[in-house]
Amino acid sequence: MTLIIGIIRERLVGETRVAAVPDVVKKYKTLGAAVCIETQAGSGCYLNDEDFDANTIAMSAAQVLSTAQVLLTVQPPTLDDINAITPGSVLIGSLAPYSNKERIAALNARRITAFATELIPRISRAQSMDTLSSQAAVSGYLTVLIAANHCPKFFPMLTYAAGTIRPARVLVIGAGVAGLQAIATAKRLGAIVEGYDVRPETREQIESLGAKFVDTGVSATGSGGYARELTDTEKAQQADKLGRAVANADVLITTAAIPGKRSPLIISAAMIAGMKPSAVVVDMAAEGGGNCAGTQAGKTVKVGGVTIIGAVNLPAKMPVHASEMFAKNLYNFISPFIKEGVLNLDWSDEVLAGACLTHDGHLVHEGVKKTLGERNDIPPGPPSMKGGDGGSAAGAASITNAGLSLGRPGGERNDIPPGPPSTKGGDGGSAAGAASITNAGLSLGRPGGERNDIPPGPPSTKGGDGGSAAGAASITNAGLSLGRPGGERNDIPPGPPSTKGGDGGSAAGAASITNAGLSLGRPGGEV
Numbered sequence: 462m463t464l465i466i467g468i469i470r471e472r473l474v475g476e477t478r479v480a481a482v483p484d485v486v487k488k489y490k491t492l493g494a495a496v497c498i499e500t501q502a503g504s505g506c507y508l509n510d511e512d513f514d515a516n517t518i519a520m521s522a523a524q525v526l527s528t529a530q531v532l533l534t535v536q537p538p539t540l541d542d543i544n545a546i547t548p549g550s551v552l553i554g555s556l557a558p559y560s561n562k563e564r565i566a567a568l569n570a571r572r573i574t575a576f577a578t579e580l581i582p583r584i585s586r587a588q589s590m591d592t593l594s595s596q597a598a599v600s601g602y603l604t605v606l607i608a609a610n611h612c613p614k615f616f617p618m619l620t621y622a623a624g625t626i627r628p629a630r631v632l633v634i635g636a637g638v639a640g641l642q643a644i645a646t647a648k649r650l651g652a653i654v655e656g657y658d659v660r661p662e663t664r665e666q667i668e669s670l671g672a673k674f675v676d677t678g679v680s681a682t683g684s685g686g687y688a689r690e691l692t693d694t695e696k697a698q699q700a701d702k703l704g705r706a707v708a709n710a711d712v713l714i715t716t717a718a719i720p721g722k723r724s725p726l727i728i729s730a731a732m733i734a735g736m737k738p739s740a741v742v743v744d745m746a747a748e749g750g751g752n753c754a755g756t757q758a759g760k761t762v763k764v765g766g767v768t769i770i771g772a773v774n775l776p777a778k779m780p781v782h783a784s785e786m787f788a789k790n791l792y793n794f795i796s797p798f799i800k801e802g803v804l805n806l807d808w809s810d811e812v813l814a815g816a817c818l819t820h821d822g823h824l825v826h827e828g829v830k831k832t833l834g835e836r837n838d839i840p841p842g843p844p845s846m847k848g849g850d851g852g853s854a855a856g857a858a859s860i861t862n863a864g865l866s867l868g869r870p871g872g873e874r875n876d877i878p879p880g881p882p883s884t885k886g887g888d889g890g891s892a893a894g895a896a897s898i899t900n901a902g903l904s905l906g907r908p909g910g911e912r913n914d915i916p917p918g919p920p921s922t923k924g925g926d927g928g929s930a931a932g933a934a935s936i937t938n939a940g941l942s943l944g945r946p947g948g949e950r951n952d953i954p955p956g957p958p959s960t961k962g963g964d965g966g967s968a969a970g971a972a973s974i975t976n977a978g979l980s981l982g983r984p985g986g987e988v
Contacts, residue, residue: 463802464494467529469522470502473536477505477780478787480533480554483512485788490516493802499525506780531804533791535784543567551804553791555579555592558818558829559721565833568819574806575818578790579720580826582815590794590812593720594638595786600775601642601716604743605631608712609650611741611761611768617651628653632675632706634727634752635716636663639745643714644670655706659699677702700729708735713742715752721832724749730764738766747771 466489468481479502481489486496497517500510510518519525526532526545534554538546540563546552548571556577558565568575578592588594609616612629619626631647633640636658647654648671656667657675664674679695707713707728713736718724724746733742733755744751747758751771755764758771776783798806798813808814818826824833 464799464804465528465530466494466496467525467532468496468498468502469525469532469534469538469542470499471505471535472539472542473774475774475777476536477777478535478784479503479506479508479780480535480784480788480791481513482506482785482788483508483514484785485792486513486515488792488796489799490514492796492799494531494799495802497525497528503784505777506784531795535787537561537564540564540567543571543573546571546573548572550574551806552576553578553795556818558826559832562833565819565824565829569822569824572822574820576794576813576816577818577826578794578816580816580818580828581794582812584812587812590790592787592790595790596776596783597637597639597716598642599779599783599786600745600772601639602646603775603778604639604643604714604716604745604772605646605650607770607772608714608741608743611770612712613739614711615651616647629711630709631655631712631714632657632710633672633714633716634658634703635718635746636660636667637716639716640714641666641670643716644672647712647714648672652712655710657703657706675703675706699727700732703727704732704735707732708737711737711740713740713753714745715742716745717752718746718749721828722749724752726750726752726754728753730754733764733767733769736767740767742767742769743772744769745772745775748773 466481468479471478481496481498482503486498489496495516496513497519498510498513498515499519499522503509503513517528519528522542523545526542527547529550530547531551531553532538532546534552534556536554537556538552543564544567550571550573552568552573552575554577556564556575556579558577558579578590581587581590581592583591608631614629615626616629616631618628629652631652632655633643633647634657636644636656640656640658644654644656644667654670654672655675656663656670656672657677658664658667659677659679664676667674677699679699713728715727717727728742733753736742742753742756744753744756746752747756750756751758753769755762755769756771757769759773761768761770763769776787794812794816795804797810798804806813818824818829824830
């Protein structure tokens with residue numbers, strides 16, 4: 462069956478872009494795919510229905526959503542739209558993956574394979590697919606035009622009959638794609654430009670555009686092309702030296718944003734107070750909380766004599782070229798997997814796999830899982846009255862992510878002979894048995910020695926206490942077994958059975974697992 466690619470009109474108020482433009486639609490058709498587009502989908506960027514030459518012009522979004530096997534979008538679809546998408550379909554676009562658990566749940570409910578372009582790996586091969594970079598270039602350009610429109614000074618030096626007007630001074634913070642585009646645009650307009658970034662490797666890039674690099678002495682290179690969070694000492698050092706450059710600027714443009722996190726607050730209220738009364742600030746990171754104190758997303762405010770503009774969704778203000786760039790990004794991402802009108806996803810491809818948000822009813826992106834605080838490796842179950850304290854029948858049962866097996870889920874243990882507290886290390890059946898498992902690095906007693914928090918007892922010839930031959934456990938690369946590994950223990954005398962312990966028949970069995978925020982059994986007490 463021929464692959465059907467769908468494009469709907471964007472729902473977000475003020476969004477003027479479209480996920481495919483006529484030239485790109487032709488390319489999809491060349492690959493053997495059919496294209497179904499909602500009527501007036503391109504009206505925001507001055508495109509008529511007939512311009513697309515699509516196979517089908519749908520009179521409603523519902524028609525597109527119910528027939529498309531691959532749906533392309535600029536903004537995340539609404540929950541109503543998601544619920545109308547054919548189950549098992551593919552969704553590709555900017556999906557704001559870190560912002561909405563309800564949206565992810567809806568995608569999972571429909572078993573939609575969703576690719577969020579914000580998650581595309583920052584590698585050389587993926588640059589032509591990177592919507593963050595292409596749209597950031599648009600935003601960086603527009604920040605300068607907005608600033609120039611509000612600035613009461615000429616950007617370039619101007620000579621007139623009575624003398625010379627000095628050019629405006631522009632300071633750009635953040636030397637990613639947006640920041641570098643802002644620097645280049647401000648230079649083209651004739652301003653004196655300075656640039657700053659905490660990543661030292663950006664100095665050469667800033668200077669190559671003709672701007673001066675503001676050196677604060679702070680270096681904070683992080684992962685994935687982003688800067689790491691600064692320490693308090695680094696923040697103080699940065700504020701001292703950066704404050705002088707800010708006070709000297711006529712225009713300040715900030716572009717420091719990190720997907721999934723609050724935008725770092727770089728410009729303090731004190732710095733704003735120290736600026737010239739006519740100064741203009743354009744905060745491109747406003748949607749993430751802003752880089753400047755006083756920024757309000759989507760609003761222009763006055764703080765003293767300083768104008769602060771909280772810029773949002775800037776690419777929508779230049780929809781013709783922004784749509785063209787975005788559409789080509791999506792085409793470059795998905796086209797390698799379309800052959801003769803058939804979509805065949807190759808999960809061994811690191812770009813495809815890295816951009817996948819949901820698949821087959823599950824949230825699959827580890828970074829998003831971590832940010833949203835979700836865990837889907839422990840299945841839910843009814844409340845347990847006897848085992849664990851995880852709130853389900855599987856409470857103390859099994860932690861598959863770490864490969865741990867801790868006793869019987871949600872029930873008593875009757876398979877361990879009775880015995881009073883052991884005077885040596887634990888094996889899961891004593892008061893100190895497997896007391897603490899931390900950071901999945903697993904601490905079982907004292908590695909390679911005795912426990913100094915338990916009174917001494919007669920030596921054992923058949924097992925250690927957590928770091929010796931048979932240890933109190935068997936620790937392998939894939940898992941951990943708490944109980945009696947591979948043989949008897951004769952250092953624990955018999956006694957009455959425990960009916961309330963965690964996993965080893967004792968009150969402290971498998972007491973604490975702290976790395977993933979899990980508590981299996983209550984250490985030293987009843988369950």
